[in-house]
Amino acid sequence: MAVTTDVLHLGVVDNIDRRTEIEKLQWALLAHHKAARTLLVAEQKDQLLEGVCQSIVTQKPYELAWVGFREEDASKTVSLQAKAGSKVGYTDHFEVSWAEESPFGLGPAGVCVRTGKPVIIKDASKEAVLVHALERAVSFGLQSIMAVPIFKDPTAVIGVLLVYATVPNAFGDIELHLFESLADDISIGLRNIERQRSLDDEINKREAAQQQLGDALRATVEAMSRTMESRDPYTAGHQARVANISIALAENLGWAQHDREGLYLAAMVHDIGKTGIPSDILTKPSVLSPLEMQLIQQHAELGYQILKDIPFPWPIAEMVREHHERLDGSGYPRKLKANDILMGAKVIAVADTLEAMASHRPYRPSLGLSAALKQIQRDAGVTLDASVVKAALDLAKGDNPLQAILDARHG
Numbered sequence: 001m002a003v004t005t006d007v008l009h010l011g012v013v014d015n016i017d018r019r020t021e022i023e024k025l026q027w028a029l030l031a032h033h034k035a036a037r038t039l040l041v042a043e044q045k046d047q048l049l050e051g052v053c054q055s056i057v058t059q060k061p062y063e064l065a066w067v068g069f070r071e072e073d074a075s076k077t078v079s080l081q082a083k084a085g086s087k088v089g090y091t092d093h094f095e096v097s098w099a100e101e102s103p104f105g106l107g108p109a110g111v112c113v114r115t116g117k118p119v120i121i122k123d124a125s126k127e128a129v130l131v132h133a134l135e136r137a138v139s140f141g142l143q144s145i146m147a148v149p150i151f152k153d154p155t156a157v158i159g160v161l162l163v164y165a166t167v168p169n170a171f172g173d174i175e176l177h178l179f180e181s182l183a184d185d186i187s188i189g190l191r192n193i194e195r196q197r198s199l200d201d202e203i204n205k206r207e208a209a210q211q212q213l214g215d216a217l218r219a220t221v222e223a224m225s226r227t228m229e230s231r232d233p234y235t236a237g238h239q240a241r242v243a244n245i246s247i248a249l250a251e252n253l254g255w256a257q258h259d260r261e262g263l264y265l266a267a268m269v270h271d272i273g274k275t276g277i278p279s280d281i282l283t284k285p286s287v288l289s290p291l292e293m294q295l296i297q298q299h300a301e302l303g304y305q306i307l308k309d310i311p312f313p314w315p316i317a318e319m320v321r322e323h324h325e326r327l328d329g330s331g332y333p334r335k336l337k338a339n340d341i342l343m344g345a346k347v348i349a350v351a352d353t354l355e356a357m358a359s360h361r362p363y364r365p366s367l368g369l370s371a372a373l374k375q376i377q378r379d380a381g382v383t384l385d386a387s388v389v390k391a392a393l394d395l396a397k398g399d400n401p402l403q404a405i406l407d408a409r410h411g
Helices: 005-041 045-057 108-115 132-139 173-229 238-253 257-268 272-276 290-297 299-307 316-322 343-358 369-379 386-397 401-407
Strands: 062-070 078-084 119-121 144-153 156-165
Touching (some): 045 062, 045 173, 062 108, 078 156, 173 238, 238 257, 238 386, 257 343, 272 299, 290 299, 299 316, 343 386, 343 401, 369 386
């Protein structure tokens, strides 16, 4: 059977049309895929919008993409938020409005925002006669244009996505569907970023409030410490120096910031129980009698009783109670041993020993830091924790912050 020339011609045209449709679909699919990947990683609004525009224009023949937001000002402006492509000069010094009565509201962006419906310009050179706003696009070689609305919810348009191609008829129904889907993804991405921003703001507010509470707590504890030490001028500043030595030890041991904060507060009030001890015993310029020593030793338990009902986020009262306990059970008030003693109390024990030996007391002059270090080295693993002692010896080798702390006066 003979095939006429007309039939052959129609078959060729049909094949060309199919190839063109497939090619157009590939453009849109690739652009959508790249833009979707950007949406997954964007953490800021500008990053999201600029990333989407940039992803679209990496796929030829899309040479310009921009996103505008609907404003509620008197001019009903569509404000440019992001843009990308080799033809971005098209967006310089141009005005877009979604007002029907404005000459700047007749282009695809304005109509799309105003109606909430997509707009496709198949060939701008042919439609420029009817829509004056398209003349500028034609002058930049932009032949086909698609505008799709970005919704906040199913009825509220918040913006528009514009894609421009340098070939005519670049957008059909399938391409429109893909870019409408992308506009929906943009909306979801913006909402997620806004939710995350609100969450971050709330977290920042809570952290600020927590910091204020922490500062207030620290100030209160420090005031308690100074008030207590006012009864004993010979040991004024003792608790602050023990606290600073404890922090230096904890930092050397690699303690986390939160744990160091609790240790500092416990050390600042580790002797608060001495408020229940007669001041003439605290300031006695000679060796204490066995009975007086028993009274002094009650300060650890008294300190616990004073602090135990305060809801600290750390075991402050327990550390105060245990700071005179010793690994071999020779300490007080409960004769605890080794693992039964809190690590914070073990740190305070070393810091307290160093400060006490290296400072002046009513009944003796300072023995010096060197003698104190030798003593804790002898006690390491016997009465004092070996790892804490090692931290102290390590600190004394370099710039020796321990000596600087001992030399400092507590205000």
